[in-house]
Amino acid sequence: MSSIRRIPAPSLRVGMYLHKIGGSWLSHPFIRSSFLLTDAEDVRKIMESGIDSVWIDESKGDALQDVEAVGEAPYPDDIGAAVELPGTPAPDPQGSSEGAKRIHAVSSSLDVEIERARNICLAGKAQVQEMFSDLRLGRTVEQESVLPLVEEIAASVWRNPAAMISVARLKTHDDYSYLHSVAVSALMLALARQLKLDDRMVRVAGVGGLMHDLGKAFMPLEILNKPGRLTDEEFAVMKTHPEAGADALREGGCEPEVIDVSLHHHERMDGRGYPYGLKDDEISLLARMGAVCDVYDAVTSIRPYKRPWDPAMAMREMARWDGHFDNRVFNAFVKSVGIYPVGSLVRLASDRLAVIVEPGVESLLKPKVRAFYSTRSREKILPQVIDLAAPDCRESIVSPESPEQWGLSNLESLWL
Ligand code: C2E
Ligand code: FE
Numbered sequence: 001m002s003s004i005r006r007i008p009a010p011s012l013r014v015g016m017y018l019h020k021i022g023g024s025w026l027s028h029p030f031i032r033s034s035f036l037l038t039d040a041e042d043v044r045k046i047m048e049s050g051i052d053s054v055w056i057d058e059s060k061g062d063a064l065q066d067v068e069a070v071g072e073a074p075y076p077d078d079i080g081a082a083v084e085l086p087g088t089p090a091p092d093p094q095g096s097s098e099g100a101k102r103i104h105a106v107s108s109s110l111d112v113e114i115e116r117a118r119n120i121c122l123a124g125k126a127q128v129q130e131m132f133s134d135l136r137l138g139r140t141v142e143q144e145s146v147l148p149l150v151e152e153i154a155a156s157v158w159r160n161p162a163a164m165i166s167v168a169r170l171k172t173h174d175d176y177s178y179l180h181s182v183a184v185s186a187l188m189l190a191l192a193r194q195l196k197l198d199d200r201m202v203r204v205a206g207v208g209g210l211m212h213d214l215g216k217a218f219m220p221l222e223i224l225n226k227p228g229r230l231t232d233e234e235f236a237v238m239k240t241h242p243e244a245g246a247d248a249l250r251e252g253g254c255e256p257e258v259i260d261v262s263l264h265h266h267e268r269m270d271g272r273g274y275p276y277g278l279k280d281d282e283i284s285l286l287a288r289m290g291a292v293c294d295v296y297d298a299v300t301s302i303r304p305y306k307r308p309w310d311p312a313m314a315m316r317e318m319a320r321w322d323g324h325f326d327n328r329v330f331n332a333f334v335k336s337v338g339i340y341p342v343g344s345l346v347r348l349a350s351d352r353l354a355v356i357v358e359p360g361v362e363s364l365l366k367p368k369v370r371a372f373y374s375t376r377s378r379e380k381i382l383p384q385v386i387d388l389a390a391p392d393c394r395e396s397i398v399s400p401e402s403p404e405q406w407g408l409s410n411l412e413s414l415w416l
Contacts, residue, residue, distance in 0.1 A: 020055040037061070212290050217248075219240075309402075
């Protein structure tokens with residue numbers, strides 16, 4: 001018999017393991033829906049939010065004692081539930097250092113999470129593609145329909161942000177628009193948490209990211225997929241996509257903040273953006289976040305009209321753009337994604353090129369890297385994984401590098 005049962009919300013007690021909350025994700029007060037209830041305040045929040053039933057996992061927490069369960073779990077056990085990841089190694093009983101244990105655990109969970117993130121991206125791509133088709137056929141799209149997907153993206157980002165963010169960056173010409181939506185949702189969720197927004201705003205950020213570019217569904221395909229630079233006339237047409245998207249979202253009854261992200265993600269802090277040329281505080285926080293996440297994913301992705309920038313190069317370039325982004329938001333973005341995001345190419349002090357394979361835990365400047373190329377001999381070398389945060393490590397990063405300049409392609413094989 002399954003250890004997961006559905007119970008009336010008033011039967012919930014501290015000590016039970018909350019597996020899933022009934023009803024709309026947007027209407028409950030938590031960003032995670034699976035966790036051990038240790039705080040009476042959390043139980044109170046659930047009562048007060050009007051949720052009538054919840055699922056508990058009796059193998060992970062206290063069982064229901066005195067009230068009849070409503071029913072067994074009607075959905076697969078693994079959706080959004082894995083707080084403890086399968087494959088995460090148990091602590092070393094011989095007692096290696098705490099730091100080493102933690103890094104080992106992160107390494108394992110990144111591998112596991114990358115597989116999950118791939119599956120979420122596949123499902124997400126299909127769902128966004130369907131939304132594009134629906135809009136082109138004159139149907140409406142509703143925010144409710146994307147909530148389960150955003151919840152899965154959020155669950156993955158909370159387990160290990162680097163996995164989802166790195167996997168969603170890898171696109172082909174054909175799936176750009178769809179995966180771009182998934183990637184921007186993941187980036188928005190990570191950024192919202194970094195900015196310590198409240199739970200509701202975190203969710204709205206994820207939904208806003210997923211739906212920000214739906215207006216592109218109304219753009220002529222010959223412009224959207226043009227394999228070269230746009231003419232002024234074509235770009236003028238492209239500039240109508242935020243309003244087209246906002247209109248569609250309004251028609252579908254989306255929340256005002258979600259519509260706002262769609263309408264204003266191309267505004268700039270200096271007033272030189274579009275469609276309204278809003279400035280500074282005239283642009284909402286969520287739209288300012290959307291601007292950063294949108295551009296980062298766009299410049300690091302394959303586009304029909306240009307090659308992708310390396311992620312660390314993109315961070316460096318975007319930091320130099322004056323007047324485009326809100327500095328506070330951009331700085332938080334760098335903290336959430338890393339100065340050297342996974343998959344970036346860097347030059348090491350030892351004249352080797354390396355790829356970032358894991359973000360730094362203690363310091364953004366000390367990630368785990370895989371060195372694979374000598375800049376002196378200009379030849380590939382036997383790959384070596386180096387933890388720049390290890391106490392005895394004398395290696396360090398000198399600069400981000402452009403893979404194109406070194407004639408390197410397929411860096412993914414080194415970290416994926
Ligand atoms: P997108 O490709 O999703 O790009 C979103 C935003 O990322 C762009 O907004 C721009 O701010 C930034 N971005 C993307 N690539 C580059 C780049 O190579 N350099 C710089 N500095 N910024 C970049 P923007 O410019 O308002 O464009 C909106 C949309 O219009 C783009 O969305 C894309 O669909 C289309 N677009 C813009 N320029 C071109 C182009 O030259 N050719 C084609 N085929 N489409 C273009
Ligand atoms: Fe856009």
